[in-house]
Amino acid sequence: MKKLKEIFDNYKSISKVIEKPYEVGIERLEIGDIFVVYAEDLVYGVVIEELDGVYNAIFLTSELILGGPGYKVKVNHLVSALKVTPINFYVIPELVKYCEVIGKVQDLETLKENFRKLTEREYKGVWKSFYEWETKRIGIFYDAFLEYISTQEETKKALDKDELDKDEIIIDLRKFFDVDEIKKRITEVAAAASNILSKEDYILQSENGVLSLFFSDEFVGKNVEVKLFNKIIFSGPAPNVLKIDLHTDAPVSIISEKLEVVLTE
Numbered sequence: 001m002k003k004l005k006e007i008f009d010n011y012k013s014i015s016k017v018i019e020k021p022y023e024v025g026i027e028r029l030e031i032g033d034i035f036v037v038y039a040e041d042l043v044y045g046v047v048i049e050e051l052d053g054v055y056n057a058i059f060l061t062s063e064l065i066l067g068g069p070g071y072k073v074k075v076n077h078l079v080s081a082l083k084v085t086p087i088n089f090y091v092i093p094e095l096v097k098y099c100e101v102i103g104k105v106q107d108l109e110t111l112k113e114n115f116r117k118l119t120e121r122e123y124k125g126v127w128k129s130f131y132e133w134e135t136k137r138i139g140i141f142y143d144a145f146l147e148y149i150s151t152q153e154e155t156k157k158a159l160d161k162d163e164l165d166k167d168e169i170i171i172d173l174r175k176f177f178d179v180d181e182i183k184k185r186i187t188e189v190a191a192a193a194s195n196i197l198s199k200e201d202y203i204l205q206s207e208n209g210v211l212s213l214f215f216s217d218e219f220v221g222k223n224v225e226v227k228l229f230n231k232i233i234f235s236g237p238a239p240n241v242l243k244i245d246l247h248t249d250a251p252v253s254i255i256s257e258k259l260e261v262v263l264t265e
Contacts, residue, residue, distance in 0.1 A: 004065070004126045011063055011130075016040040017137050021098035029055050029096060034075060034082075034103040043138055044082050045089065046073070046105055048112055049198055052216070054148070055096070056198045058115050059087035059134060066130050071114035077102045084111055086118035086253075087131060089138055090145040090196065119253040145196065149203070149214055169234070170243045197252045202261065206252040213242040213261070227260040235264070 021039040029035060029047050035057075037043040045057035060082035061067045067083030074081050091099060105111055123131060135142075197204045203214040213226075215238045226234040226242065234242060246255070 001126065007063075007065055008126050008130050011066065012133055015133075015137060018043055018140050021095075021140075023097045024100045026096060026099055026101065029091065029099060029101065032105045032108050033101045034060070034073065034105060035099040035101050036077060037098050038100070039098075041137065042078070044075075045091075045099075046084075046111065047091075048088075048108065048115075051198055051203070053093045054145070054198075055091040057089055057091055058111070059085050059089055059138065061085050061134065063130075066126075068127065069114075070118065071111050073103075073105060073111070075103045084114050084118065085131060085134065086115065086121070086123075087135055087138075088115070088197070089141040090198070091141065092144050092148040094148075095141065095144055142196065146205075149205075169239045169241070170245065195252050197256055199256070199261075204252050204256055204259075206246075206250055206255060209246050209249055211244040211246055211250070211252070211255060211259075213244075215240060215242070219263075223264045225262050225264045227262075229258050230260075 016039075018037070018039045018041060021037050021043075024038070029050075031047050031050060033047045035045055035047070037045075042062070044060040044062060046060055047055045047057050049056035060073060061070070062079045062082055064072070064081060064083055067085065070083030070085055072081050072083055195206045201216050201219045205212045205214070215224075219238045220240055221237050223236060224234070224238045225232060228244065233244065
């Protein structure tokens with residue numbers, strides 16, 4: 001483990017936080033694309049999902065030893081191989097121009113399954129430090145994504161002022177559980193991955209003890225039932241944003257497993 005720490009310390013000393021990516025002129029990405037972003041340092045990713053022009057990508061590391069049990073992906077670039085990590089990030093339309101496609105994943109389902117397993121693990125020591133550092137390095141993508149969501153919500157509000165009261169609903173979980181029970185039910189694990197997760201009909205964000213569900217346009221206004229820990233906490237027309245005050249921090253990958261959202265009409 002001492003040797004592993006030396007490898008990480010050396011890597012951290014030479015790697016850099018991404019601030020100013022270089023434009024390469026690409027206009028769109030496709031599911032399965034392996035891409036690189038050139039900036040103060042290189043960022044590798046693979047697209048696993050597209051949602052309204054926003055690409056959900058898994059972060060790939062060129063540090064094969066630090067990548068541990070991550071699925072290995074062969075590439076023909078400045079490196080010959082990359083590994084899957086438990087980190088995902090989002091490429092909004094404005095950031096696509098910074099991505100250069102360098103390959104295509106042959107077995108996307110195997111890669112996604114490996115990613116899922118990695119997100120379920122608990123990380124400590126060097127592994128925890130490594131994934132936290134990588135998440136910090138690509139913080140520009142998370143900041144841009146959150147700003148994009150905020151802008152989209154503001155646009156919706158401006159287009160339909162009469163529906164402002166339906167744009168956001170806040171649920172206090174203390175109506176259903178006491179605080180100690182909430183903390184007991186939510187597993188305490190290291191949040192190595194990002195605090196954002198994309199689902200088929202909504203996007204989840206966990207921040208400062210609050211879980212936010214950003215519903216897709218197709219879902220907004222339809223009757224839905226939301227369950228957490230098998231208990232119904234919301235039933236009615238889906239708002240643009242449904243906020244659940246958990247009163248405790250929880251990795252979004254973990255809390256999503258306890259959450260169920262279904263159409264009731």
